[in-house]
Amino acid sequence: MTNLLLLQALNGLQFGILLFLVAAGLTLIFGIMDLINLAHGVLYMVGAYLTATFTAVTGDFFLGLALALPTALVFGIVLERLIFSQLYDRDHLEQVLATFGLILILNEGVKMIWGAAPLSVPVPDILSGSVPLVGPLRYPVFRIIIIVAGLLTALGLWVLVARTRVGMLLRAGATNAPMVSALGVDVKRLFMLVFGLGAMLAGFAGAMVAPILSVEPGMGDSILILTFVVIVIGGVGSIRGAFVAAILVGVVDTVGRTFGPIVLRSLMEPAAAAQTGRTLAPMLIYILMAVVLFARPSGLFPKKGAA
Amino acid sequence: MSQSAVSDPAVDPAVAADARQPRLASRGALVAALILFAIFAALPPAATAAGDPFLVVTATRIVIYAIAALSLDLVLGYGAMVSFGHAAFLGIGAYSVAILASLGIGDVVLQAVVAVAVSALFALLTGAISLRTKGVYFIMITLAFGQMAFFFFVSLSAYGGDDGVTLYSRSTLLGTSALESDVGLYYTALVVLVAAFFLLRTVVASRFGRVLRGTRDNAVRMQAIGFAPFPYQLTAYVIAGALCGIAGVLLANQTEFVSPAYMTWQRSGELIVMVVLGGMGTLTGAIAGAVGYLALENVLSSMWEHWHLPFGALIILLVLYTRGGIAGLVGRIFGARP
Numbered sequence: 001m002t003n004l005l006l007l008q009a010l011n012g013l014q015f016g017i018l019l020f021l022v023a024a025g026l027t028l029i030f031g032i033m034d035l036i037n038l039a040h041g042v043l044y045m046v047g048a049y050l051t052a053t054f055t056a057v058t059g060d061f062f063l064g065l066a067l068a069l070p071t072a073l074v075f076g077i078v079l080e081r082l083i084f085s086q087l088y089d090r091d092h093l094e095q096v097l098a099t100f101g102l103i104l105i106l107n108e109g110v111k112m113i114w115g116a117a118p119l120s121v122p123v124p125d126i127l128s129g130s131v132p133l134v135g136p137l138r139y140p141v142f143r144i145i146i147i148v149a150g151l152l153t154a155l156g157l158w159v160l161v162a163r164t165r166v167g168m169l170l171r172a173g174a175t176n177a178p179m180v181s182a183l184g185v186d187v188k189r190l191f192m193l194v195f196g197l198g199a200m201l202a203g204f205a206g207a208m209v210a211p212i213l214s215v216e217p218g219m220g221d222s223i224l225i226l227t228f229v230v231i232v233i234g235g236v237g238s239i240r241g242a243f244v245a246a247i248l249v250g251v252v253d254t255v256g257r258t259f260g261p262i263v264l265r266s267l268m269e270p271a272a273a274a275q276t277g278r279t280l281a282p283m284l285i286y287i288l289m290a291v292v293l294f295a296r297p298s299g300l301f302p303k304k305g306a307a
Numbered sequence: 308m309s310q311s312a313v314s315d316p317a318v319d320p321a322v323a324a325d326a327r328q329p330r331l332a333s334r335g336a337l338v339a340a341l342i343l344f345a346i347f348a349a350l351p352p353a354a355t356a357a358g359d360p361f362l363v364v365t366a367t368r369i370v371i372y373a374i375a376a377l378s379l380d381l382v383l384g385y386g387a388m389v390s391f392g393h394a395a396f397l398g399i400g401a402y403s404v405a406i407l408a409s410l411g412i413g414d415v416v417l418q419a420v421v422a423v424a425v426s427a428l429f430a431l432l433t434g435a436i437s438l439r440t441k442g443v444y445f446i447m448i449t450l451a452f453g454q455m456a457f458f459f460f461v462s463l464s465a466y467g468g469d470d471g472v473t474l475y476s477r478s479t480l481l482g483t484s485a486l487e488s489d490v491g492l493y494y495t496a497l498v499v500l501v502a503a504f505f506l507l508r509t510v511v512a513s514r515f516g517r518v519l520r521g522t523r524d525n526a527v528r529m530q531a532i533g534f535a536p537f538p539y540q541l542t543a544y545v546i547a548g549a550l551c552g553i554a555g556v557l558l559a560n561q562t563e564f565v566s567p568a569y570m571t572w573q574r575s576g577e578l579i580v581m582v583v584l585g586g587m588g589t590l591t592g593a594i595a596g597a598v599g600y601l602a603l604e605n606v607l608s609s610m611w612e613h614w615h616l617p618f619g620a621l622i623i624l625l626v627l628y629t630r631g632g633i634a635g636l637v638g639r640i641f642g643a644r645p
């Protein structure tokens with residue numbers, strides 16, 4: 001039981017870190033440019049497809065990853081120049097609609113290029129085994145790598161945002177973009193950079209799950225909604241909030257699915273507990289979100305100056 | 308900030324035209340709606356004459372979605388509340404039919420009453436929480452509630468879970484089998500649409516509707532003159548949810564199949580596109596938007612397997628280069644806007 005809990009907690013952490021990688025870009029883009037990007041999830045999908053393709057071509061996952069990341073960055077920047085740059089001064093509804101259209105295009109485009117059937121990416125040999133944790137418990141190396149890579153990325157992002165000049169501009173931009181622009185900063189270039197960075201982070205998340213999930217059209221849509229839950233719980237625009245909320249959502253979702261039914265069984269008869277558990281488990285994080293928003297309408301770490 | 312930006316009169320020609328020439332604009336919209344209804348009414352005989360009875364099935368779908376779009380327009384167009392979980396009500400209505408039918412209650416009137424009650428309750432609970440938030444948070448929390456409803460029905464294994472449930476037959480209408488024929492169902496849906504249109508027209512023109520629109524245009528000013536927006540917005544949210552529940556009842560009867568796919572967030576997105584495409588804040592526009600959206604979907608999907616591609620591109624172009632949707636366009640052509 002303790003082992004199972006530990007295992008699920010690790011799975012939850014790994015899931016949460018993936019969510020963070022996607023949510024970080026989304027919340028940066030929202031916080032700084034005030035842009036709701038529904039198409040952020042498809043960037044995650046594109047990252048997974050690029051990794052699958054480059055891995056198949058080069059025969060090596062790491063080479064594939066190394067090629068996929070800059071491609072995702074360039075792809076994000078091209079999209080920003082073509083479409084998103086037109087949307088900054090529009091209201092949220094128009095942003096929602098335009099990026100909704102973009103989802104349709106990219107999902108369909110992926111289907112046309114790669115077909116509707118899921119692709120699979122083999123776990124690289126060197127990362128395939130599992131390592132012993134405590135007692136009889138073992139954990140797959142690849143999932144540990146995801147956790148480590150995600151934590152390193154979070155650390156890198158924190159250094160970038162909190163300790164560098166670009167980060168200072170980002171923080172200033174998130175608080176008051178017009179003021180930063182008035183001070184002579186090239187806000188257009190800053191926006192492009194943030195967008196490219198966000199696209200690359202989402203692409204990186206997609207690349208990391210490619211070997212453990214199936215790569216298929218529409219895979220970005222489900223994670224997008226979870227990411228929204230994350231940034232709304234964390235407080236829109238806050239990287240720290242996104243990190244805390246992503247881990248929270250990942251753990252609550254994963255642990256809840258396993259232990260919800262077990263807890264319920266001690267409260268009610270087995271058949272009813274099974275049905276209630278099945279019903280409640282996928283709703284847990286949405287309930288969490290509703291509770292958080294009920295108590296704190298602008299999330300756990302609201303942006304300063306925001307209402 | 309989006310709350311006021313959505314319907315800034317300086318940006319939104321529909322609102323601007325409405326403010327400048329309220330009587331004329333509303334009379335023009337009424338005439339347009341009546342013409343639309345007349346075309347709808349004449350469609351089944353025309354389809355028979357043209358030897359294309361399937362047209363009625365397509366048209367039924369259009370009429371049902373027009374009801375859903377109308378209901379969304381009340382909150383989106385008149386209340387500036389960007390609700391991204393509206394399809395949940397469609398699903399609640401549809402499941403009311405499936406669940407009641409399996410319990411032996413097969414009359415559409417009873418089913419609609421239950422659908423309205425459950426939809427209204429769901430809207431009341433989720434609306435009360437959602438309306439504590441504003442702008443982007445409102446968009447996302449309604450999205451989350453929509454997903455909650457989606458996952459609730461996905462997990463309902465007694466009713467097919469993910470796969471949904473096929474209905475044995477269509478509902479009866481006050482004991483008659485009027486809905487069994489496609490034409491009977493079509494006219495029933497059309498009657499509901501026309502009734503919904505005139506109901507919402509009355510609601511929007513009433514004192515309640517004026518407060519709602521006032522809040523949309525300037526919430527601070529409305530508060531300053533003594534109106535608390537919350538009860539008005541919540542009431543509109545509940546009315547819209549209940550009406551969309553009825554659309555769900557009709558949709559279940561049309562497809563004779565009910566599944567959680569009715570309430571995916573993409574479906575909610577499509578409803579928003581319909582309303583915006585037609586022109587927010589005009590009831591006729593919402594109907595026109597549903598017609599335009601579904602007609603386009605039908606044409607494109609019959610032409611190309613990958614029709615989502617041009618469809619998505621078209622949505623982007625519409626957002627970037629038109630303002631006020633079909634209603635705005637028609638208004639501009641007929642000179643309602645200087």
